[in-house]
Amino acid sequence: MSEDIKRFMYINRRAPHGTIYAWESLEVVLIGAAFDQDVSLAFFDDGVYQLLKSQDTSGIETKNFSPTYSALGDYDVTKLYVEQESLEERGLTLDDLMDLKWEDEDDDWAEKDSIRLVSRAELKEVLEQQDIVFSF
Amino acid sequence: MSTLHTVNKSPYEKNSVGSCLAHANSGSSILFYEDAVYATIKGASIEQLVTGTEGVKLYALGADLKARGITDDKLIDGIEIVDYAGFVDLAAEHERVQAWV
Amino acid sequence: MKFSIQVNEGPYQHQATDSAYQFTKAALENGHEIYRVFFYHDGVNNGTKLTTPPQDDRNVVNRWSELAKEHDLDMVVCVAAAQRRGIVDEGEMQRNGKDAENIAEGFRISGLGQLIEAGVQSDRLVVFGD
Numbered sequence: 001m002s003e004d005i006k007r008f009m010y011i012n013r014r015a016p017h018g019t020i021y022a023w024e025s026l027e028v029v030l031i032g033a034a035f036d037q038d039v040s041l042a043f044f045d046d047g048v049y050q051l052l053k054s055q056d057t058s059g060i061e062t063k064n065f066s067p068t069y070s071a072l073g074d075y076d077v078t079k080l081y082v083e084q085e086s087l088e089e090r091g092l093t094l095d096d097l098m099d100l101k102w103e104d105e106d107d108d109w110a111e112k113d114s115i116r117l118v119s120r121a122e123l124k125e126v127l128e129q130q131d132i133v134f135s136f
Numbered sequence: 137m138s139t140l141h142t143v144n145k146s147p148y149e150k151n152s153v154g155s156c157l158a159h160a161n162s163g164s165s166i167l168f169y170e171d172a173v174y175a176t177i178k179g180a181s182i183e184q185l186v187t188g189t190e191g192v193k194l195y196a197l198g199a200d201l202k203a204r205g206i207t208d209d210k211l212i213d214g215i216e217i218v219d220y221a222g223f224v225d226l227a228a229e230h231e232r233v234q235a236w237v
Numbered sequence: 238m239k240f241s242i243q244v245n246e247g248p249y250q251h252q253a254t255d256s257a258y259q260f261t262k263a264a265l266e267n268g269h270e271i272y273r274v275f276f277y278h279d280g281v282n283n284g285t286k287l288t289t290p291p292q293d294d295r296n297v298v299n300r301w302s303e304l305a306k307e308h309d310l311d312m313v314v315c316v317a318a319a320q321r322r323g324i325v326d327e328g329e330m331q332r333n334g335k336d337a338e339n340i341a342e343g344f345r346i347s348g349l350g351q352l353i354e355a356g357v358q359s360d361r362l363v364v365f366g367d
Contacts, residue, residue, distance in 0.1 A: 008356060011234070013155065021245075024278055027317060031349040035357060045155050124161050127234065128139060132356040135235040135364045136245065136278070144256070145367065170252045199259070220263035227260075227361050228238045228269070237245065237253075237366035 007038045009130035012047035016066065017057065022050045023065045025136035030068070033075035040130070041072075044083035044123060048090060051082065051097040051115070066098070073102030078114050085120045138163045140230035144170035144237065147182045154185065156236040162191025167218070167226060169197035173204060178212045186212060197223060240264050241355035242274045245366030247282030248297035249290070254283050257365035258300055265308050273311045273355040274301075276344070278366070281324045284314040284344035298341050305343030312344045313351045 010029055016022040032039060043051055050069070057064040072080070080100060087093060100114040118126065127133070141160050147153035153168075153175045160166055166189075168176050175182055176196045186194065198217040201207075208217070218226065227233050242261055246253040261271055276283050288298050305312050314324055320333070326340040340346060356362050 006357060008353075013152075013236075020278060024318065028277075028349050028352060032353040032356075034350070035353045037353075037357065044159075045151060120158065124159055127159065128161050128164075130232055132359075132362045133232055133234045133364075134243070134352075134356070134362070135237050135366060142363070144253070144365075170256060220259045221267055223260055224240075224264045224267055224269065227240070227363055233361055233363050235364035235366060237364070 005036065005038055006131040007040070007129060008032065009127065009133045010039070010041045011133060011135045012041060012043045012050055013045040014136070015046040015049040016055070017060065017062060021136040022047075023063065025134070026065060026068055028134060028136075029072070029077055030075060033077055039077050040079040040081060040126065041077065042081045042083070042123060042127065044081075044086040044120075046086075046090075048082055048086045048092060048097075051080075051100070052092070053096060053098050069098055069100055073100065073114055076102075078102040078112070079116060080114045081116050081118050081123055081126055083120055083123050084117055087117075138165070138230050140164070140226050140233045141166045142233060142235050143168055143172040143175075144235075146171040147175040152236040153182065157185055157189045157192075160189060160192045165193040165195060165226060165230060167195045167197065167223060168215075169200050169223070171200075171204075173197065173200045173206060176201070176212050176215050177206060177210050183212055187214070195222070195226065239270045239272050239358065239360045241272045241359040241362050243352065243362060243364040243366075244274065244276045244280040244283060245278045245364065247279040248288065250279070251367045253365040253367055254280065254297055254301075255295075257363075258297070258304065260363060260365070261310075262304060265304075271308070271310055272359045273313060273351065274305075275352045275355055276312070276314045277318055277352065279322065281314045281319045281322050284312070284319070284324050284341050284346075285339045286341040287339050302341055302343040310343070313347045314340070314344050315352070316346050316348050319346050
């Protein structure tokens with residue numbers, strides 16, 4: 001890895017729709033994808049709600065940006081860490097979350113899961129490996 | 137590979153202090169500033185959580201304590217008070233800054 | 238050390254911009270470099286020239302403008318967030334058919350790429366939000 005590449009971590013701790021932070025943070029990730037850094041996203045605390053399936057904002061008449069998570073793989077954003085404890089606290093499991101995939105061109109375009117379910121202890125270690133941490 | 141965690145909301149308003157304490161690795165530091173300085177008052181329900189976090193150095197921003205009428209005698213033992221210059225030094229001395237908003 | 242600062246909240250509503258200002262000022266006084274101050278989310282509202290705060294309170298916008306002038310700071314307001322919230326410069330005014338511009342002195346409107354680039358180029362990114 002070139003010494004010029006930094007590890008960028010985008011922290012997502014907030015629920016979507018009630019505030020704009022989730023959507024505007026995703027906008028940063030999408031723009032940031034063009035800069036070829038080593039990107040990770042962490043979803044924990046209320047941030048896990050951002051990845052729930054079947055979001056439909058037609059009744060509240062706000063933008064439903066949840067389909068954008070599925071596009072992250074196409075932008076080479078393939079490391080979405082989701083904290084197990086945050087899911088459990090909220091009565092959720094991996095099955096409740098969107099099935100996010102990316103295609104690994106180094107592995108014959110095999111489809112792989114973008115979501116990496118980690119324990120709090122594992123997430124702590126991941127966070128300690130980052131260079132620049134964005135919070136929203 | 138140590139982190140400066142910064143946290144600025146009251147522990148009774150949202151879970152940022154709690155989550156920060158739960159995610160701060162041994163060897164890292166936490167700076168309480170703005171409303172998070174309320175977490176540094178001794179005798180409060182959160183004191184055990186604050187003091188119980190292993191291997192983490194705790195700091196509070198003096199100007200925010202003073203603004204809120206939190207005098208030194210009210211502070212949990214072992215919390216070091218810094219000014220804004222101290223905040224800058226902490227940010228420079230650690231390898232990364234992680235904000236818990 | 239080269240710092241970049243991210244400000245996520247607007248003036249007066251939250252202390253975030255005050256803390257960011259005090260940090261930035263202290264960093265400069267201690268000989269550090271501030272690569273960029275990037276205003277995002279409601280933080281773009283720090284860039285309006287139309288505030289009239291009470292006389293006996295700090296002038297958040299002007300304080301940033303003065304600090305920028307004194308230290309030749311690069312203060313960027315995110316264009317997407319600014320469009321949503323009505324922070325407009327001459328270019329945006331023309332582009333979007335508005336009849337006014339309100340960007341304060343020392344601020345410039347630009348893309349999110351500037352925040353990413355700040356992360357790439359700086360030693361530390363310090364985020365102030367709520």
